[in-house]
Amino acid sequence: MAGSLYFWEMLLPALGLCLPLNRREKSLWKAVACMITGVVLLMVIMKLAQTKYEGTLISMGENIMFSMMMLGWFLVIWSLVIGCIYFFVQCSLREAMYIFALSYGVEHIFYCIRLLTEWLTGGHIGNTAPLIYLPCMAGSFLLAYFWFAKGAAYQGTYLLEGISASTSSIVLIAVVWGLSIVAGELNYAHIHSIYAIPCCIFMLSSQREQLRREIERTEFTKKEQLWEKTKLRYEMSKESMAVVNQHYHDMKHQLMALSTMSDEDKRKAKLLDMESRIAAYEAVVKTGNEILDTVLTEKKLTCQINHIAFSCIADGAQLSFMDELDIYTLFGNALDNAIEANRKIENAKNRWISVQIQRKKGIILIELINPYQGTVDFDESRMPVTSKADRESHGFGTKSIRSIIEKYDGQMIIKTEGQKYLIRMIFQGKG
Incomplete structure (x- = not known):
């Protein structure tokens, strides 16, 4: 049960981050297939853990095998969420991992809020109690979509080319996760929550601002290119119009001179020719x-x-x-x-x-x-x-x-x- 809850805790903010992005063809079926595969693997790992360690209270340091199994449990869930992101939206594997790192940051904020609530109420409101759990689940999705994704996505994608801190953000998330595991084992989870919340908010805020600056830079570059093209066309048009106006006035004078020609046939032929040429300048x-x-x-x-x-x-x-x-x-x-x-x-x-x-x-x-x-x-x-x-x-x-x-x-x-x-x-x- 705990494994499936953690999966949904990770998936909801990821979904919020993916909503403004371009979707792959048949994306839903691919994401569901990835989800089913991952859930099966997750159930196998959980079943093995229950069979081997049922009724036994141990710490990570007391059993290397158990620690490795728990790490595998996390990796399966993370891979499952990354796979869902990759098959749902048009992105590279690196971009899917970046989106996952963001979703982990959002999830961890609300996870820490639940832990602090449990600690402040002396355990009367558990961190999975519906009273606090459901609002936090909804909050993770709303924060990811309305606060982050809606203003950071550009034409169905995140502009990561100019984001210098994407790798450091993933590293920061890994550090936060490691510290949360250690703090949990030492019964200091509430202390970890106090510094983890601002840490995740800082990471998400910096990434959002970098993405927004990248959007502004892209828009400015496009406008600058359009401006240069327009300026060039305008200068060419001014030169062309100057020639048109000069020809227009020259031809008017030529018409006046032709009107006095004695050879009637030549005069009429010339007049007809020039009148047809003038018609173009009447524009x-x-x-x-x-x-x-x-x-x-x-x-x-x-x-x-x-x-x-x-x-x-x-x-x-x-x-x-x-x-x-x-x-x-x-x-x-x-x-x-x-x-x-x-x-x-x-x-x-x-x-x-x-x-x-x-x-x-x-x-x-x-x-x-x-x-x-x-x-x-x-x-x-x-x-x-x-x-x-x-x-x-x-x-x-x-x-x-x-x-x-x-x-x-x-x-x-x-x-x-x-x-x-x-x-x-x-x-x-x-x-």
């Missing part, structure tokens, strides 16, 4: 915001190439409160998504994008609408789930949009209706 958008003009013109030219109708009613002056690169990144990502959705529509007559930027009743409203083909799935936070294989890379564009909106205390609403995809951004009027 230039003027909104009153140079940065917005750049990105909208760039995307409008892309729309022309892909036979996508592009309509824009925009008061760019309303975006003066935003940083230049934020404007470029925000509209660049949103319009790239809209263009990609239109490309999937076979009939070019059904391709279109609508952009509106206006101020209404003290708020700045931005709306981008486009048609789409197929279905759009959303995650728990109402963010669209990309259909591309490289989910992490492509999903970051939408996250970047949301990040910029939140930077300016705005709101974002994404919804679909009648095969139309709408992204609405709302900002409080600035000034």
